[in-house]
Amino acid sequence: MQLSIVVPTYNESPNVAELVRRVGLAVQGIDAEMIFVDDSTDDTPDEVRRAAVTATLPVRVIHREDPVGGLGGAVIEGFAAAESDVCVVMDGDLQHPPADIPELYRRYRAGDVDLVVASRYTDDGSAQGLADRSRVMVSRLSTALTRAMFPIRLKAVSDPMTGFFLIDRRAVDLEGVKPRGFKILLEILARQSVRVAEIPFRFAERHAGESKASFRQGLHFLRQLTALRFGKMSLFAIIGGLGALANLAIMWGLTHLGMNYLVAAVIGAEVTILANFALQERFVFQDMKGEASGVWSRFAKSFAFNNAEAVIRIPIIALLVNTWHLSSVIAAAITLAVAFVVRFMFHSLVVYAPRTAGKRSLAREVVDELDAQAVSPGEL
Numbered sequence: 001m002q003l004s005i006v007v008p009t010y011n012e013s014p015n016v017a018e019l020v021r022r023v024g025l026a027v028q029g030i031d032a033e034m035i036f037v038d039d040s041t042d043d044t045p046d047e048v049r050r051a052a053v054t055a056t057l058p059v060r061v062i063h064r065e066d067p068v069g070g071l072g073g074a075v076i077e078g079f080a081a082a083e084s085d086v087c088v089v090m091d092g093d094l095q096h097p098p099a100d101i102p103e104l105y106r107r108y109r110a111g112d113v114d115l116v117v118a119s120r121y122t123d124d125g126s127a128q129g130l131a132d133r134s135r136v137m138v139s140r141l142s143t144a145l146t147r148a149m150f151p152i153r154l155k156a157v158s159d160p161m162t163g164f165f166l167i168d169r170r171a172v173d174l175e176g177v178k179p180r181g182f183k184i185l186l187e188i189l190a191r192q193s194v195r196v197a198e199i200p201f202r203f204a205e206r207h208a209g210e211s212k213a214s215f216r217q218g219l220h221f222l223r224q225l226t227a228l229r230f231g232k233m234s235l236f237a238i239i240g241g242l243g244a245l246a247n248l249a250i251m252w253g254l255t256h257l258g259m260n261y262l263v264a265a266v267i268g269a270e271v272t273i274l275a276n277f278a279l280q281e282r283f284v285f286q287d288m289k290g291e292a293s294g295v296w297s298r299f300a301k302s303f304a305f306n307n308a309e310a311v312i313r314i315p316i317i318a319l320l321v322n323t324w325h326l327s328s329v330i331a332a333a334i335t336l337a338v339a340f341v342v343r344f345m346f347h348s349l350v351v352y353a354p355r356t357a358g359k360r361s362l363a364r365e366v367v368d369e370l371d372a373q374a375v376s377p378g379e380l
């Protein structure tokens, strides 16, 4: 087998037969197979089996009862199931012209790259098939933003959001890619170094059915982008920073209403601790919640830590001012910075620790965790 064509599908039943037919025509002379990785609630899997009977190439479907990772997760499962190391990924709605597959393959066969991206934004490529003006805008803006955030890794890639590409799976560590949602190519490009080339293609209109892209996918993408670029520690810092501002705003408001400033400070601090917990559950450690202890246990640990930290920090400031004669602002800044790092470590190592700790030594665990969470994937 020279080429495995992986097609993620979610309710694409009216498109399957035509896609299989056109792919069959396109890959004549290439020993290829098609693998549908399907999360549908309609009869897409049956359609695939029907189309397979008359197809001119082997066609199979993996229907996932437990669809993890959405579109991206489906693509990774497709790679794992492929007969060939060389895989093409394309959508199931004919927006990616099957006739371009041989060109992807030809470019790969030149032998100098592991990944060939079919781009809407190079040479005579085009994004015309996008549903409407606003999708075109969103696509262009998010592409520009993404390229600005990864100027080195994406230097050679004009369309990091495309869903149409060829990849030699030997060149990527599939375990290291955390597929979430639509932007599987970006995950690969941002996390790994692969040799890349591009060919232009014209993004066509949907053959039938409707797009599964949504506002939610858009938000998801922004989060994915921040996490890829900055790692968990920075998200944690952003939320902590917002919390500090909220804390001050609450204090300011309450004292203006005539409340004693100490009481206002306590209320501000507690409200912030609660809000920070909710935000970090949702945005920072969402991928670790599943294996960690229950939510109340996590809350208790986080709440206890933050309160203890607030209580301990005051006497330490006093100590720094009195013994080292630092200015109180500098002393407060130092304690805040140290507290931030300790708080991050405590949360990633204790609050969100997997329930069943393996046999790794504690030191090893600390190093591994810090490495995984704080630095990766902050490359460039």
Ligand code: GDD
Binding pocket: 007, 008, 009, 010, 011, 012, 037, 038, 039, 067, 070, 071, 074, 090, 091, 092, 093, 095, 130, 139, 161, 162, 163, 164, 182, 183, 210, 211, 212, 213
């Ligand atoms: N298995 C699986 N699971 N497939 C899915 C899922 C899912 O949760 N969600 C969507 N798909 C499939 C669709 O059935 C389709 O075959 C393909 O993924 C792309 O989904 P569309 O709904 O057609 O997305 P789009 O056309 O708006 O977006 C495409 O173009 C974008 C560029 O503008 C995709 O290729 C995106 O990846 C790409 O960024």
Ligand code: MN
Binding pocket: 091, 093, 095, 206, 211
């Ligand atoms: Mn589409």
